[in-house]
Amino acid sequence: MSEALLEIRDLHMHFPIKGGVFQKTKKHVKAVNGVDLSVNKGETLGIVGESGCGKSTLARTIVGLQKPTSGDILFEGKSILHYSHKEMHQLRRNIQMVYQDPYTSLNPRMKAGDIIGAPLKAYRMTNDLERRVKELMDLVGLKADDYHKLPHQFSGGQRQRIGIARAIALNPKLLILDEPVSALDVSVQAQVINLLEDLQKELNLTYVFIAHDLSVIKHIADKVGVMYLGKVMEISDSESFYNDASHPYTNALLSAIPLPDPEKEKMRKRIVLSGELPSPANPPTGCVFHTRCPFAQENCKTNTPLLEAKDGNDGHLVSCFYPINTEKKQLILE
Amino acid sequence: MLEVKNLKTQIDTSEGIVQAVDGVSFTVRAGETLGIVGESGSGKSVLANSIMQLNPNPPTFYPEGEILFEGSNLLKLSEKQLRKIRGNEIGMIFQDPMSSLNPVFKVGAQLVEAILTHQKMSRKNAKARAIELLKDVGIPDAESRMDDYPHHFSGGMRQRVLIAIALAGNPKLLIADEPTTALDVTIQAQILELMKGIQEKYGTAIILISHDLGVISQMAEKVLVMYSGRIVEKGSVNDIFYRTSMPYTWSLLRSLPRLDGVAHERLISIEGQPPNLVSPPKGCNFHPRCPFATEKCLEIDPELMPRKEGHWVACILTEQEFEAEKERLESADREGVL
Amino acid sequence: MFKKKRNLISASLLLLFTVATITASWWLPVLPSEMDSAKRLIGPSADHWFGTDHFGRDILAQTVVAARVSLVVGLSVALISTVLGTITGLIAGYYKRADFVIMRIIDGMLAFPSLLLALALVAALGGSVSNIIIALSFSFWPVMTRIVRSAVLQINSIQYVEAAKTSGIGDLVILFRYVLPNVLSPIIVQGTFIFAKAILAEAALSFLGVGVEPSTPTWGNMLQEAQIYISIAPWFSIFPGIAIVITVLTLNILGDGLRDSFDPHAKGKVNRKKGRLKKQINVA
Ligand SMILES: Nc1ncnc2c1ncn2[C@@H]1O[C@H](COP(=O)(O)OP(=O)(O)OP(=O)(O)O)[C@@H](O)[C@H]1O
Ligand SMILES: Nc1ncnc2c1ncn2[C@@H]1O[C@H](COP(=O)(O)OP(=O)(O)OP(=O)(O)O)[C@@H](O)[C@H]1O
Ligand code: SF4
Ligand code: SF4
Ligand SMILES: [Mg+2]
Ligand SMILES: [Mg+2]
Numbered sequence: 026m027s028e029a030l031l032e033i034r035d036l037h038m039h040f041p042i043k044g045g046v047f048q049k050t051k052k053h054v055k056a057v058n059g060v061d062l063s064v065n066k067g068e069t070l071g072i073v074g075e076s077g078c079g080k081s082t083l084a085r086t087i088v089g090l091q092k093p094t095s096g097d098i099l100f101e102g103k104s105i106l107h108y109s110h111k112e113m114h115q116l117r118r119n120i121q122m123v124y125q126d127p128y129t130s131l132n133p134r135m136k137a138g139d140i141i142g143a144p145l146k147a148y149r150m151t152n153d154l155e156r157r158v159k160e161l162m163d164l165v166g167l168k169a170d171d172y173h174k175l176p177h178q179f180s181g182g183q184r185q186r187i188g189i190a191r192a193i194a195l196n197p198k199l200l201i202l203d204e205p206v207s208a209l210d211v212s213v214q215a216q217v218i219n220l221l222e223d224l225q226k227e228l229n230l231t232y233v234f235i236a237h238d239l240s241v242i243k244h245i246a247d248k249v250g251v252m253y254l255g256k257v258m259e260i261s262d263s264e265s266f267y268n269d270a271s272h273p274y275t276n277a278l279l280s281a282i283p284l285p286d287p288e289k290e291k292m293r294k295r296i297v298l299s300g301e302l303p304s305p306a307n308p309p310t311g312c313v314f315h316t317r318c319p320f321a322q323e324n325c326k327t328n329t330p331l332l333e334a335k336d337g338n339d340g341h342l343v344s345c346f347y348p349i350n351t352e353k354k355q356l357i358l359e
Numbered sequence: 360m361l362e363v364k365n366l367k368t369q370i371d372t373s374e375g376i377v378q379a380v381d382g383v384s385f386t387v388r389a390g391e392t393l394g395i396v397g398e399s400g401s402g403k404s405v406l407a408n409s410i411m412q413l414n415p416n417p418p419t420f421y422p423e424g425e426i427l428f429e430g431s432n433l434l435k436l437s438e439k440q441l442r443k444i445r446g447n448e449i450g451m452i453f454q455d456p457m458s459s460l461n462p463v464f465k466v467g468a469q470l471v472e473a474i475l476t477h478q479k480m481s482r483k484n485a486k487a488r489a490i491e492l493l494k495d496v497g498i499p500d501a502e503s504r505m506d507d508y509p510h511h512f513s514g515g516m517r518q519r520v521l522i523a524i525a526l527a528g529n530p531k532l533l534i535a536d537e538p539t540t541a542l543d544v545t546i547q548a549q550i551l552e553l554m555k556g557i558q559e560k561y562g563t564a565i566i567l568i569s570h571d572l573g574v575i576s577q578m579a580e581k582v583l584v585m586y587s588g589r590i591v592e593k594g595s596v597n598d599i600f601y602r603t604s605m606p607y608t609w610s611l612l613r614s615l616p617r618l619d620g621v622a623h624e625r626l627i628s629i630e631g632q633p634p635n636l637v638s639p640p641k642g643c644n645f646h647p648r649c650p651f652a653t654e655k656c657l658e659i660d661p662e663l664m665p666r667k668e669g670h671w672v673a674c675i676l677t678e679q680e681f682e683a684e685k686e687r688l689e690s691a692d693r694e695g696v697l
Numbered sequence: 698m699f700k701k702k703r704n705l706i707s708a709s710l711l712l713l714f715t716v717a718t719i720t721a722s723w724w725l726p727v728l729p730s731e732m733d734s735a736k737r738l739i740g741p742s743a744d745h746w747f748g749t750d751h752f753g754r755d756i757l758a759q760t761v762v763a764a765r766v767s768l769v770v771g772l773s774v775a776l777i778s779t780v781l782g783t784i785t786g787l788i789a790g791y792y793k794r795a796d797f798v799i800m801r802i803i804d805g806m807l808a809f810p811s812l813l814l815a816l817a818l819v820a821a822l823g824g825s826v827s828n829i830i831i832a833l834s835f836s837f838w839p840v841m842t843r844i845v846r847s848a849v850l851q852i853n854s855i856q857y858v859e860a861a862k863t864s865g866i867g868d869l870v871i872l873f874r875y876v877l878p879n880v881l882s883p884i885i886v887q888g889t890f891i892f893a894k895a896i897l898a899e900a901a902l903s904f905l906g907v908g909v910e911p912s913t914p915t916w917g918n919m920l921q922e923a924q925i926y927i928s929i930a931p932w933f934s935i936f937p938g939i940a941i942v943i944t945v946l947t948l949n950i951l952g953d954g955l956r957d958s959f960d961p962h963a964k965g966k967v968n969r970k971k972g973r974l975k976k977q978i979n980v981a
Contacts, residue, residue, distance in 0.1 A: 075543040076514075088863045117865040130856040134878045144864035180632045191864065210398045210570065215614035215628035222623065237543065240618040244626065263622055281548040282618055283573030287596040289619075290577045297552055298545045301513045 029063040029102075030231050031087070031199055036060045036096035038082050038255075042306060054306045056082040057093070058255030061332065064199075064248070069225065069232040071246030071263075073239055073278065075302055079255040080235045081125075084203045087233070088122045089113055100199070118148060121192040125204035127184035131176040137162075138172035141190045148195060161190040164227075165220060182213035186220065193224065201233045206241060218244060239282055243267060251275050254305055254313040257332055261341035271335055271348035273318050312345070320347050360564060361387040361410070361532060366424035368402075368409045371417060375637040379405040381588040382424075384663075387532065392558065392565040394579025394596070396572060396611075398633055402588040403568045407536045410566075411451055412441050428532075447477045450525030452518070454537035459521055460509040466520055467505025470527065477528035492523040495560075497553055515546035519553065526557065533557075534566045539574065551578060572615060576600055581669075584608045587634050587644045590663055594670035604672045604681055606651040627692060643675070651676060651684050704954040707947045714944065718764040729758035729914060738930040748932040750922065756933060759914050760940050766915040767896045767944065770830055774895035777834035779888040782841020787872055789842065790849025800846070803839045811836040812898055819907050826909055833898055837891050844887050848880035882959035886952050893948035900941055916941050 038057040041050040056079040064070045074080050086093050089105070097104050105116055121144075124130035131140055142158045145151065159169050165186040176184055185205060192200055205221070206214040222245060224230060236242050242249055243263065250260040251274065259272040270276050273296075280295035298317045303309055309316050315325040325346060332344040368380035379402045387393050395403050408414045410426055412433060426433040428444065436444070445451070453459045461469060470489040471482065480488070486505075493501035496519040509517060518538060525533060535554065539547035551574065558565055567578050575582055575596070582599040584592040584607065592605040603609045613627040631648040634640055640647055646656040655675055663673040674681070722728075727745075733753035741748045747756035789799040806814065818832035852858060853876070861871050902908035903917025904924075911918055916937040923933035 075545060085859075090859060090862060114865055117863060120863075122860070122863050124856045124860060126856060130860050132857040132861075132875050132879070135874070143861065143866055147864055147866040147870070182632070188860070191860070195865075211572070211611060212398060212614050212629035213632070215616070215626035216630070218616065218626055219628055222625075238616075240616045240620070243618060243620065243622055244616040244624065246622075267618075277545060279618070281544040283547075283551075283571065283577040284618060285572040285576050285600065285612060285615055286619075287576040287600050290573075295548065297548050299549075301515050301546065302543070 028065045030066045030100070031233070032063040032099040032102075033060055033083075033087070034097040034099070036083070036086065036098065037094045038079070038086050038091060039094045052306050054304075055255050055308060056305055057086065058305075058308065060096075060252070060255070060257055062250060062257065062260065064231055064233060066198075066231055067225075067229055068247045069234055069245055071242035071249045072233065072235045072252060073237060073242055073249065074252035075237060077302060077305065078252045079305065080237075080252060081203055082255075083252075084122065084201045084233070084235060087201055088120050089117065118195045119198045120201065121195065121197040121199070122201045122203065123185075123188050123192045123205045125207055127181045127188060127208055130188055131184055133176055136173050136175060137167070137179070137187050140176070140187055141194055144191060144194045150195075157194075158190075161194055164193070164224070165190045166216075180213070181209055182216055185209060185217050189217075189220065189224070193228065193230070196228070197230070199231045199233070201235075203235045204237065205234075207237065214241070221245065239278060251278065254303065254308050256313055257342075257344065258314065259341075259343045259345075260332070261335075265338070265341045269341070271341075271343045271350070272345050273320050273347075273349060274314050276349055277317075277319075314345075320349070322347065360389050360429060361566075362425075362427040363410070364425040364427070366406070366409060366426060367422050368405055368414065369420045369422060370405070370414075371420065372637070377636045378588050378639065379419075379636060380409060383583075383585075383588075383590055385583055385590070385593065387564050387566060389531065389564050390558070390562045391581065392567055392579045394575035394582045395566065395568045395585060396570060396575050396582065397585030398570060398611075400633055400636075401585040402636075403570075403585055404536055405588075406585070407451070407534050407566065407568055410534060411445055411449060412436075413451075446473065446525075446530070447528035448530055449532045449534060450528065450530035452521050452525050452533065452535040452538045454540050460517055462509050464508075465505065466507050466509060466512065470505075470520065470524055473524045473527040488527075489523075492526060493520070495526070495557070496520070496523045497549070498523075514542055515549060518542060518546075518550055522550075522553065522557070526561075526563075529561070530563065532564045532566065534568075536568045537570070538567075540569070540571070547574070554578070572600075572612065584611070587639055588636060589644065589673065590671070591645070591673045592671065593663070594667075598667070598670040602667075602670065604666055604670065604678065605674050606649045606676075606681070607645050609685065610648075610650065625692075643673075650688055651681065701954050701958055704951060704958065707951040707954065710947050711944075711951070714764060714947075715768060718761055718768065721758070721761045721765075725755075725758045725761065727755045727758055729754060729762045731755070731758075738926060738933070740930070741932055747936040748930065750919075750933055751926060751930075756919075756936050759919060760916070760936050763914040763916050763919060763937065764940065764944070766826060766909060766913060767899060767941075770826065770833065770899045771892045771896040771948075773830045774833040774837060775888045775892040777830065778838040778841050778891055779884060781834065782838040783845050783877075783884055785838070786842040786845025787849055787876065790846040790853065791868070791872055791876065796846070799842065803842050806836075806839045807843070811840070811894075812901060815898055815902065816905070816907060819902055824902075824908055824910060826913070829899055829902060829908055833895050836898075837895065841884070841887055841891065844883055845880060848883050849876055852876050852879050882955070886956045886959065889948055889952035889955060893945045893952070896941065896948075897945055 036057055037059060039053040039055050042052045042054060043050055060083060062070065072080055085091050087098060098106055100116065100120065108116060138158050141161055142154050145154055145157060159172065162169065162171060167183065167186055179187065206217050209217060218241065225232060234242065234245055246263050248262050249266045251258045251272065253274050259270065259275045270279055277296045277298045284290055296319060300317045303316055311327045312325040312330050315321040318325065330344045330346050332342045335341045335343045335348060364384050366380055366383045370377040370379050383406060397403050405414060409421065410433065421434050428448065467489055470492065471485045474485040474488050490501045490505065493504065498504055498516060498519055512520065539550050542550065554565065557563060569575055579596050582594065582596055583590050584599065586607050592599060592608045599608060603612060610627065610629045614629055616626060629648050634644055642657040642659055643661055646652045649656065659675050661673045661675045663671045666672045666678065731754065736749050736753045737751055739745060739749045745755050745757065747760060750756055750759065785799055789796040814836040815832045818835060819828060822828040822832060858871060858875050861875050899908060899915065900917035900920065903915050904921045906921060908917050909915050919937040920934060926933050
């Protein structure tokens with residue numbers, strides 16, 4: 026337990042929806058609705074889920090851009106939610122973020138070197154600033170003469186490198202990566218994934234890696250969590266996750282990814298989910314997945330399953346009354 | 360049914376002339392699915408829009424080539440004749456379901472409008488046909504959803520509506536430009552399933568554009584691989600995925616993180632970026648990034664040549680040279696990992 | 698900024714007006730205050746190109762010199778309300794709590810037409826060039842605040858501002874290095890429009906008799922004096938009128954041109970989601 030660098034306990038983040046003439050709060054968007062997670066030092070936790078399931082909200086809450094509605098976030102064993110402004114400022118050095126969109130996450134009017142150096146300046150680490158920035162640029166594979174270029178003079182992949190250099194400038198312990206490769210082309214995506222893996226080894230970083238693509242996660246993560254409507258459906262170490270996915274939603278996700286292998290594609294049986302993601306302002310009762318679950322039973326509509334160890338395996342938690350076991354899997358794939 | 364011959368599309372920009380499509384030829388037969396893959400900026404959309412003549416003209420020009428659709432050259436037709444073909448004979452689906460529907464009109468009204476522009480029928484019949492189309496594309500409660508506005512629909516449902524609109528004129532050819540890129544995987548699976556179903560039901564030919572090799576392998580029978588405005592490899596899906604004969608396609612496949620791959624395995628990335636289309640590199644366009652490149656590649660600009668029956672490759676390497684070099688690179692990789 | 702011919706022409710025209718009115722005493726053949734009682738209300742002629750007024754003063758000289766007040770008022774009002782509006786707009790857009798207070802005040806002020814507000818203020822303060830500047834700046838800054846605030850709100854939701862916050866960068870640095878440079882274009886454009894509006898407003902106030910003291914030549918004062926002679930000496934009204942129209946029009950053209958050249962769409966930027974080009978074409 027003491028190893029956990031980041032721990033999240035029953036985190037809720039609800040946004041009020043205002044409406045009507047008097048701007049009264051009518052409902053809440055339950056973007057994050059009871060999430061428990063922990064990440065150990067030096068490990069990568071991958072988080073997947075469809076658009077709108079609350080991945081970015083979770084990330085923004087961890088880095089302190091939003092105050093959660095309830096729940097707790099612990100960093101190195103200490104709750105960070107009641108930190109003073111000053112303590113928060115110090116904490117930020119240790120938790121940094123990389124954003125999805127390489128086009129909007131860099132100030133278009135600042136030079137690459139200044140963008141990377143800005144966090145250093147904010148913490149008055151201005152000794153040898155330029156040398157340090159060039160060192161960082163070298164580390165992420167940018168050339169020294171890129172220092173004075175503006176963001177629009179870079180390609181998407183290079184911009185993402187600038188964003189990564191900015192995030193590691195302060196030597197953080199934890200990096201939250203919110204879909205860092207989703208906006209990149211496959212060929213460039215591979216460059217950035219390799220870079221992130223190298224940096225992790227070199228700097229002993231811990232990652233929370235958010236993605237919507239399970240094949241990217243497979244490459245980079247040691248532990249994988251699947252989110253659906255603000256909740257964690259299944260979380261497990263990577264091996265057990267990919268070999269023995271038990272939640273119906275995880276299985277649907279896995280089978281929905283088209284493989285770059287036409288023969289396998291033809292043979293493949295897939296679980297095609299009907300319907301679409303329900304609104305997080307109005308999540309279904311009982312198991313939140315029951316409206317789309319092909320295995321739903323009557324009691325799924327009223328009772329909410331807990332995230333529990335699967336077959337006594339503490340490393341593999343599932344939130345489902347009827348998890349898919351090997352026999353059931355055979356049946357589906359028949 | 361569709362035959363594109365040596366098509367060139369140029370765009371006049373402030374930086375110079377962009378060779379967005381550079382001498383592309385291919386054919387599509389009835390009932391078949393042609394997949395087009397390539398990186399962002401490789402000219403896939405410009406090519407699709409050229410077929411439908413949807414590129415704004417100027418600044419887009421077609422200095423060379425022919426686009427024969429059932430025998431008539433689309434490049435020579437008047438705007439009026441083209442309008443007849445668009446939607447009626449050829450339907451098109453765009454990538455972004457959010458901005459392709461008019462937000463101020465009801466979904467049903469837009470669909471009825473689309474039907475009436477293509478077919479002569481009464482408004483009442485058109486409405487019935489619209490409901491039928493919505494049912495076809497899997498929208499539940501089609502009757503009552505006719506009166507909804509686009510913002511009431513989710514991304515996946517809007518994409519279904521766009522498919523319904525594209526199908527309104529019973530087209531023989533459907534051009535889908537990244538129809539699922541903006542959608543989630545589970546919704547993508549639904550839409551791809553739907554497109555297959557429609558193809559089976561109506562025998563529609565489909566040109567499917569995607570940057571996702573997985574989608575292409577699932578859907579297509581024939582595949583074009585594009586790089587900087589050119590076709591660099593074309594053949595059946597199996598040719599492209601199992602008998603890859605072109606360094607770019609090979610690199611692309613190798614750079615893909617795979618669900619059936621090994622965790623933390625080093626991906627093989629293609630270094631550098633796609634070339635500038637205003638002044639492409641001399642010799643082979645791919646040479647600055649090609650792990651197979653030799654001295655000769657700086658000089659010779661390889662043409663797309665047939666390798667085997669139906670399998671065309673644009674590379675100066677012979678089959679033996681390519682295989683030998685591939686073997687060498689792959690074993691070097693394995694050692695690098697170990 | 699000056700890529701477009703239109704911007705270049707309108708900007709140089711304004712510069713020409715400014716130089717002309719500053720150097721007026723060197724090149725004007727007659728002094729504006731020189732009265733010639735023998736030549737009252739004479740139409741345009743070789744001696745007096747624009748004719749003379751009811752005291753026999755040269756209207757060309759008067760019009761040229763009056764431009765000083767108009768330009769000074771216009772420029773000062775534009776600068777003061779821009780600076781004030783930018784500061785309040787930045788604060789309102791960035792700090793949620795201040796936003797509520799500032800916007801209530803601004804909304805209250807915007808409920809009155811700005812000319813009416815200025816009229817009331819000048820009536821209370823008394824007419825002088827500096828009071829007019831104060832009154833007009835006060836009535837124009839709410840508009841500027843609004844525009845800056847909405848631009849800031851837009852910029853705020855862009856990720857680089859968020860990224861700066863997570864990097865531990867202080868609020869003031871964020872405001873001045875990340876937000877302000879990216880909202881400058883609407884500020885400059887609006888500033889140009891306020892310049893034009895202030896010139897019109899000054900003329901209107903003077904025309905209504907509550908503006909600058911009647912002894913100072915301004916276009917508004919000239920029009921006010923000219924109105925009783927409009928049927929017998931139309932040139933007396935026409936030339937200052939034309940001066941106002943040309944100046945205001947030039948400023949508006951400049952504002953429009955600047956807006957166009959700042960518009961990112963004109964530069965062919967690409968809107969991206971998940972890395973792909975968004976298509977805005979609708980075929981049916
Ligand atoms: N500030 C906010 N106010 C109101 N609702 C919000 C806010 N931020 C997020 N939401 C809502 O919370 C839900 C979760 O959003 P979030 O951005 O976390 O999803 P995501 O999983 O990151 O999706 P994507 O894959 O599209 O990035 C969405 O329904 C979104 O509309
Ligand atoms: N209107 C235009 N003006 C100038 N250049 C253009 C225009 N439209 C496209 N291009 C250029 O033509 C080339 C091909 O663009 P195209 O949109 O066809 O790429 P794509 O393969 O569809 O990429 P994506 O996967 O991003 O959709 C690009 O280099 C692009 O910059
Ligand atoms: S609890 Fe029921 S509805 Fe939920 S995932 Fe399991 S089987 Fe499906
Ligand atoms: S011609 Fe040369 S550079 Fe081009 S793809 Fe073949 S080997 Fe590579
Ligand atoms: Mg997100
Ligand atoms: Mg495209």
